[in-house]
Amino acid sequence: MVRMTDLPQATQTGMANLECPRFETTPFVSGPPLAKRRVAVVTSAGLVRRGERPFRSGNVDYRVLPADTPADQILISHVSVNFDRTAFQRDINVVFPLERLRAMEEAGTIGSVAATHYSFMGATDPRGMEANARAVAGRLKSDRVDGVLLTPV
Amino acid sequence: MSALAHYLEDEGVPTVAISLIRLHTAKIGSPRALWVPFELGRPLGAPRDETFQTRVITAALRLLEAAPGPVVLEDFPDDDPTAIDLPGWQPPFDLMAGALETGNRATLEHALGQEVLAIAPFYERFVAANRRTTIGLSGLAVDECVGFLAAFLAGSPPASPDPAVSPVQALRWAVDDVKAYYLEAMSADGAIPSSRQMQSWFWDRTLAARAIIALRRQLLASDDKRSQAIGRMTLVPGAQVLRLGLQ
Numbered sequence: 001m002v003r004m005t006d007l008p009q010a011t012q013t014g015m016a017n018l019e020c021p022r023f024e025t026t027p028f029v030s031g032p033p034l035a036k037r038r039v040a041v042v043t044s045a046g047l048v049r050r051g052e053r054p055f056r057s058g059n060v061d062y063r064v065l066p067a068d069t070p071a072d073q074i075l076i077s078h079v080s081v082n083f084d085r086t087a088f089q090r091d092i093n094v095v096f097p098l099e100r101l102r103a104m105e106e107a108g109t110i111g112s113v114a115a116t117h118y119s120f121m122g123a124t125d126p127r128g129m130e131a132n133a134r135a136v137a138g139r140l141k142s143d144r145v146d147g148v149l150l151t152p153v
Numbered sequence: 154m155s156a157l158a159h160y161l162e163d164e165g166v167p168t169v170a171i172s173l174i175r176l177h178t179a180k181i182g183s184p185r186a187l188w189v190p191f192e193l194g195r196p197l198g199a200p201r202d203e204t205f206q207t208r209v210i211t212a213a214l215r216l217l218e219a220a221p222g223p224v225v226l227e228d229f230p231d232d233d234p235t236a237i238d239l240p241g242w243q244p245p246f247d248l249m250a251g252a253l254e255t256g257n258r259a260t261l262e263h264a265l266g267q268e269v270l271a272i273a274p275f276y277e278r279f280v281a282a283n284r285r286t287t288i289g290l291s292g293l294a295v296d297e298c299v300g301f302l303a304a305f306l307a308g309s310p311p312a313s314p315d316p317a318v319s320p321v322q323a324l325r326w327a328v329d330d331v332k333a334y335y336l337e338a339m340s341a342d343g344a345i346p347s348s349r350q351m352q353s354w355f356w357d358r359t360l361a362a363r364a365i366i367a368l369r370r371q372l373l374a375s376d377d378k379r380s381q382a383i384g385r386m387t388l389v390p391g392a393q394v395l396r397l398g399l400q
Contacts (some may be wrong), residue, residue: 005185009390015174015176015177016176017367018177018394019156019288020156020177020180020181021156021159021181022180022181022389023159023162023181023182024297025221026184026222026224027162027163027181027184027223028162028184028185028222028223028224029162029165029166029167029184030167030222031167031218032218032219033218034214034215034217035220037167037214037217042157042161042168043261044154044157048291051289051323053315053317053318054290056322059384068202070194071284071285071286072284072285072286075287075289075290076194077290077326077329078384079387080386080387081386081387081388081389081390081391082193082390082391082392083192083193083194084192084193084194084195084348084349085194085287085332085333085336086200086336086340086351086352087192087194087195087199087200087235087348088195088200088287088288089283089333089336089337089340090200090201090340090345091200091201092285093197093200093203093206094195094196094197094198094199094200094206095195095196095197097197097206097210099203100197100203100206100207100210101210103203103207103327103383104207104210104211109211109214110214110246110299120157122154126155126156126157127156129156129160130156130160132281133156133157133160133161134163134164136161137161137163137164137165137166138158138164140161140166141165141166143162145166146166146167147167147168147169147214147217148158148161148167148168148169149168149169149171149210149213149214150157150158150168150169150170150171151154151170151171151196152154152170152172152173152174152196153173153193153194153195153196
């Protein structure tokens with residue numbers, strides 16, 4: 001596994017031809033220097049807290065990941081099996097890098113780490129996620145977040 | 154990922170996305186993105202490499218303040234140093250599964266259970282060193298997971314442990330947990346081989362993998378479309394379907 005070129009040709013072709021949403025606008029929001037930003041992670045890795053029901057195919061909802069959730073309470077439930085999980089098994093930071101962000105906060109590279117982070121399941125038509133994505137934006141603004149790091153798998 | 158970025162940015166929240174599939178990011182036009190040449194599944198690249206991960210995050214977050222909009226797509230220059238094969242790597246235990254006999258549930262469950270038991274000390278060592286496990290989607294213990302697999306293979310699908318989900322959906326999560334158990338046990342000695350090495354070893358040498366491949370075949374032959382979809386898409390990775398010549 002698992003670069004695109006390792007996948008069956010049909011899968012590669014499907015990914016290459018995947019219909020992607022086209023937007024008529026190109027929103028682009030500026031902000032303060034990085035050292036003053038409050039940073040959150042929003043991931044499409046299908047992360048859930050242990051005990052929550054895993055994501056299933058077609059799910060467009062999101063899960064809340066408080067920053068103080070212990071790493072051993074976070075599982076990966078993305079529906080695709082066509083990506084590497086061994087790195088995540090060894091080190092959660094490969095997908096959900098809160099320890100790295102905390103170190104960057106201590107070093108003064110970023111201002112602070114958000115109190116809450118969010119997870120979607122990426123193998124879904126993103127247009128179905130719009131309402132939930134906008135709801136997450138509202139929650140991020142309530143937490144004064146002005147920098148989001150988006151991580152896929 | 155890029156569409157999520159668009160929606161967040163449209164609501165006034167600045168974003169930067171890490172991109173694993175450059176083509177999709179370019180098509181959608183993510184406000185800011187850093188493409189990384191890593192495997193799918195590792196947006197930060199190398200596990201247990203704080204320096205490398207910090208370089209990736211810093212390169213991404215710097216786009217928040219340095220790059221002019223409205224669409225920025227930069228490339229990270231370096232590959233994941235752990236993506237290459239580790240010469241001579243073997244897991245800290247050896248297995249070479251024999252033939253899988255699927256007819257008798259008790260026999261099959263016993264055989265799978267014996268393999269699980271054989272590698273338990275290595276799984277426990279991994280969990281102690283890593284202070285976490287990624288097993289837990291099914292809500293079953295790993296010996297219960299293999300019992301669940303055995304029941305399916307023997308033609309008597311058990312009730313779902315979660316009444317709100319179908320048995321075949323529960324099977325998929327049990328398979329995920331079994332795979333995680335083996336791969337974590339294989340990582341007990343701390344070596345970091347490539348994921349390709351680990352996957353090849355698991356799919357070539359374990360009875361669990363043979364059982365999962367047999368389940369895939371069984372579900373594909375089902376009349377139930379959902380079972381067919383789970384068999385086709387969610388048990389065996391596409392790269393292994395290709396490598397092993399599965400139909």
